[in-house]
Amino acid sequence: MGRAYNTIAFDAAKCDGCGDCMRACARAKTGGEDVARSRIQIAAGSTGFELALCRQCGDPRCVAVCPAGALAKDGQSGIIGWDAGKCVDCLLCTLGCAYAGIALDEATGRVAKCDTCEGSPACVPACPHGALKHHTTARIYNEVGDWEDLFAPGLAGCQGCNTELLMRHTLRRVGPDTVLATPPGCVPGMGSVGYNGMAGTKVPVFHPLLTNTAAMLAGVKRQFNRAGRKVTALAIAGDGGASDAGFQSLSGAAERGEQILFMVVDNEGYMNTGMQRSSATPYGAWTSTTPVGRESKGKTQDAKNLPLLMVNHRCAYVATASTAYMDDLYDKLDRAIVAAETGFAYLHVYSPCTTGWRFPTDQNMEVARKAVETNFVMLWEYTPEQGLHLSRSVDDPLPVTDYLKVMGRFRHLSPEQVQHIQAKVEENRAFVQQISQQSQAPREPSRFAGHGGDYGKGDAPRS
Amino acid sequence: MSTATLERSATKPRYIVCEGNEAAALAVALARPDMVSVYPITPQSSLVEHVAKLVADGRLDADIVDAEGEHSVLSVLQGASLAGGRTYTATCGPGLAFMFEPYFRTSGMRLPIVMTIVTRDGITPQSVWGGHQDAMTVREVGWIQIYCESVQEVLDTTIMAFKIAEHHDVMLPVNICVDGNYLSYGSARVEVPEQAAVDAFMGVKNVNWHAALDPLRPMGVDPLTGGAGGKGPSAFVRYRKGQCQGMQNALRVITEVHEEYARCFGRSYAPLVEQYRMEDAAIALMTIGSMTGAAKDAVDEARQAGTRVGIIKIKTFSPFPIDALVAALGKVEAIGVVDRSVAFRWNCGPMYQETLGALYRLGRHVPAASFIGGLAGADMTVEHFHRVIRDTEALRHGRLSAGPIWLNEND
Incomplete structure (x- = not known):
């Protein structure tokens, strides 16, 4: 059975463009406050705010266009990883991606993309409006999928x-x-x-x-x-x-x-x-x-x-x-x-x-x-x-x-x-x-809590 | 009502005095069902009370389920039967009506559930008294139905019912029909067989070899048949035809089980059709259930007075014992059929209606009259049967009644 993966979901209706998510990402990934270096980007569009972020696609164009084999999807986590040693900095991947999910970091001259901070993305809790959610139900589907x-x-x-x-x-x-x-x-x-x-x-x-x-x-x-x-x-x-x-x-x-x-x-x-x-x-x-x-x-x-x-x-x-x-x-x-x-x-x-x-x-x-x-x-x-x-x-x-x-x-x-x-x-x-x-007794801890x-x-x- | 008890340690048959409902309960205990589901209704109530007491006293190791209505009573037993249990219940009248939906299905799933019908007349008119209308109304639903004449026969037939139902050539549910009031509450001396002898008679239990709800043998029980772009109606026909064949097999198995019971316990009953003083009879009364005792007394008296009359008593009503009835009719020239219920569509008694069908097989014309008596608990006396004899004798000489004769019309 195929695997299901966790994902970062964006609710545009709740986003006011405050930029807290980008600042959190920049801090986590670069140690600085420069939101231009954030791997999540929020931009004003014609009908509201839009998200530029790696979707960790199932059939990723970035991987397909990479001539150096530097991008690969991890079968267990679903994350598309970038191998700095193999990358030849051709930037073809930034053209292949339709979501602007991988982009040039001008400070380093190399591409950068979201890796979901090893399953605990810094951007999600930083959002004060709940516009970002890290959906983790994949774990359940995978567990269930292993049962007959x-x-x-x-x-x-x-x-x-x-x-x-x-x-x-x-x-x-x-x-x-x-x-x-x-x-x-x-x-x-x-x-x-x-x-x-x-x-x-x-x-x-x-x-x-x-x-x-x-x-x-x-x-x-x-x-x-x-x-x-x-x-x-x-x-x-x-x-x-x-x-x-x-x-x-x-x-x-x-x-x-x-x-x-x-x-x-x-x-x-x-x-x-x-x-x-x-x-x-x-x-x-x-x-x-x-x-x-x-x-x-x-x-x-x-x-x-x-x-x-x-x-x-x-x-x-x-x-x-x-x-x-x-x-x-x-x-x-x-x-x-x-x-x-x-x-x-x-x-x-x-x-x-x-x-x-x-x-x-x-x-x-x-x-x-x-x-x-x-x-x-x-x-x-x-x-x-x-x-x-x-x-x-x-x-x-x-x-x-x-x-x-x-x-x-x-x-x-x-x-x-x-x-x-x-x-x-x-x-x-x-x-x-x-x-x-009227029910004062505490609820038992949830199996999935x-x-x-x-x-x-x-x-x-x-x- | 009886207060006599059955000693567990008894090594010899015991004689007790008890009502028909208690006799049925004692027989159920001897047959060792796994599950008994109960809901009280007059005149059945004391039967399930007796069973509950036997369980409470540790004399019957069964799971007793006090369900919230007869519909669930039978449904619980269907589940238990499919899981491999021997099952029993009892009901009557409105309870049987309420149970009809699972009742119909029980025979189709070939579940050997045993259920006593302590018979009661159909409401409305309102009544809580005996009569055969309840059992007769469901006579065409694929259950075996056996009527008893005495309290002893209730006990013996109840034990036999499990063996008949579970016979692999039958695999059909069985009703033991016990006349409400007259047999349910009538007390009589009965002989109670010993447990070891009943165990030996019953043999090995295997009730769900054909269809099971068991994770060790997973299957879809009673899947949709016909249509659905598949095999068409053949599966349905195969199942339905099998039910009918099981009913026909039951005629043989009922006879064999009665013979075996007689060998084991020394009491024998005519399994399908009993003939009483029929050897040279010119006319025959047909009876069913407990009324037969009074009919026999009337026939004895009429014989003394020179009337060549006998009795054909139906014990097994479903499947209808056509061949046995045809054989019993012999050279009879007129028949008076006495029912304790009505067949609304034919303006007669149901047994009379069935007998007309059997007469076609006889190949000669025999005049027959329908007598209806004992409705709603009305007593059927020797005098009533003398009237039946007189009217049937008149019928033999060509005087036909226009419709059914209502024996208690002026009582």
């Missing part, structure tokens, strides 16, 4: 769907000693249970009824317990099967403390059957059974908050997660796997649906991220011992319109409907924060 993919290749998801990502990553982490239940919905629709006599996974998998997933898994798990065998009972269910018709068996299994890891992929509707409304569909959303017409415009009720209902079952573990925040998701998945050894673990993953929500197929992660940044969905985790803790700050959200406008299912909303949704977001935030503030992920010190719960 337990799904069959070529699942039949819609283009841009992130559920396949979720399925593959989850099963890799849970491992082969698993019995997987995928009730009717997108997950079996993609082929998890197999077609034409072929299985869709390398672990035992079945297609329970929409209504009985948790009960059937409970029987499986209990029988293996009787036999003295350690087997993980995993459900990957949709929001409809969990919050509507399947809710009774889910609730019953949670009440009995069945040792199940129940993951809900919440795409806010019955997307596999043609995008019908579920109780998880948000207010105002178009679905094929809450259409937009003269008399009504989308769903007229608010969504049922299933994860909070599961908190009220006092499950061994409850958490919400998003595929836009994979490090957080992995952290929670690890905790859920452990919790499911002794009790009911519930993991609710918000999963934007490019087909049903009507947004371009390359925007899935962006939509997922906006949902979190606007507090439209909230990331938290709960255990009976430690209560509920927010996984990231919710005090400075973007307006909910930033989320609503990126997809078609909310296109018809009236100002009153937008107001209703914004009010609901505020109400939900206050409600969850209130529970969170030491690796500088998005969930570093700055995002500690503010309870």
Whole structure:
């Protein structure tokens, strides 16, 4: 499997051109204050500030044009390194790069480029506006990539769907000693249970009824317990099967403390059957059974908050997660796997649906991220011992319109409907924060917290 | 209700007095299931209470799952069965209706789950009393259904049910149908076999050799068949045809298991169809379940009075024992079929409706009448059966009733 690498990302909207990043780089790399010698350059463009920085490209032009073999991409770190001994100072690389990522340092007469300061770039923490981020999730993808993919290749998801990502990553982490239940919905629709006599996974998998997933898994798990065998009972269910018709068996299994890891992929509707409304569909959303017409415009009720209902079952573990925040998701998945050894673990993953929500197929992660940044969905985790803790700050959200406008299912909303949704977001935030503030016990250290992920010190719960 | 107990250390058969529900529970304990899932409902409740007590007392080593409804009850057992466990539950009436979604699926997945139906009439009209409407309503879903006549037969048939269900030529779920109120709460002397003898009779357990949810044998259980640009409907047809074949195999296996049980324990029952005083019968009553006792008394009296009447009792209702029934009909000239439920579409009893199909195989015309009695717990007395005998005798002489005869209409 190919490797993923860490990267420095730039958010132009947050940059005011102060130059602190360039000064930090110059100090780190030259020992001086001359920003001309910085390997990161911020320049005013026609629509805002632009970045000149080495992208550590996968197919680097600089390497291709170098006649001396002085530039090479390191397979482990992904960094394009420059070998001063081999360089003949022809400067061809500076012409080859489209990003101005390698340039002449006039003080030395030689080229200079970013080497990410050995994985800890000086520029990123220097930015006072958070416009620069060092994304380190690559480590997770690489670690996961080394585990066996337990799904069959070529699942039949819609283009841009992130559920396949979720399925593959989850099963890799849970491992082969698993019995997987995928009730009717997108997950079996993609082929998890197999077609034409072929299985869709390398672990035992079945297609329970929409209504009985948790009960059937409970029987499986209990029988293996009787036999003295350690087997993980995993459900990957949709929001409809969990919050509507399947809710009774889910609730019953949670009440009995069945040792199940129940993951809900919440795409806010019955997307596999043609995008019908579920109780998880948000207010105002178009679905094929809450259409937009003269008399009504989308769903007229608010969504049922299933994860909070599961908190009220006092499950061994409850958490919400998003595929836009994979490090957080992995952290929670690890905790859920452990919790499911002794009790009911519930993991609710918000999963934007490019087909049903009507947004371009390359925007899935962006939509997922906006949902979190606007507090439209909230990331938290709960255990009976430690209560509920927010996984990231919710005090400075973007307006909910930033989320609503990126997809078609909310296109018809009236100002009153937008107001209703914004009010609901505020109400939900206050409600969850209130529970969170009553939870005084400290959160355990995150598995990934030491690796500088998005969930570093700055995002500690503010309870 | 009984307070008698079964000694674990017993080395000889014990005689106790108990109700049908307790007899069923004792039989379940002797069959050693791994998992029992329970949800209470009248008139089944005391059965699962007895099982729970047996587990609590350490006399049955089973995982007991108090599920939140019958739908989950059967679903839990499906999971346990696919993971290799022997499984049992009991229900009735509305509980069976609520369970229908997984109920339908159980036979298709060929899961040898055993479930007692302590039969209850269908609501509405509102009623909590016995009747066969619940079991009869689901007669066409691929479960084996065996009706009992006595408390002793409940115990013996419950043990046999596991062996029938798990037979590799069958691999189908089994309902033991126990008349609500009359058998569930009726107490009688029963002989309880010893555990070692039952263990020897049951043999080795292997319930998920055909389909398993087990990481040591990973497979996709019940994958999508047909369509999807692939093999077409052949896989579906193969599975469905196999279910039907399993039902037909069950006729043989039920008979063999009853014979083996008689050899092991000294009690024998007609496995499919019982003939009572049919040797020279001109007319036959057809009965099912606990009503048969009163019918036998009526036939004995009618015989003394010179009427050539016998009884054909159906024990195995699903699969319907067509050949055994045709053989039993012999030279009978008229039949009175007594049902404890209705077939709404045909305005008659369901057993009557099924019998009409079997009569086609007989190759000659035999007049038959449908009698419906014992609805919602109504008693079926010797007097009722004398009426059945009179009306069937009249039918033999050409006097046909226009529709079904409702035995308790004026009670």
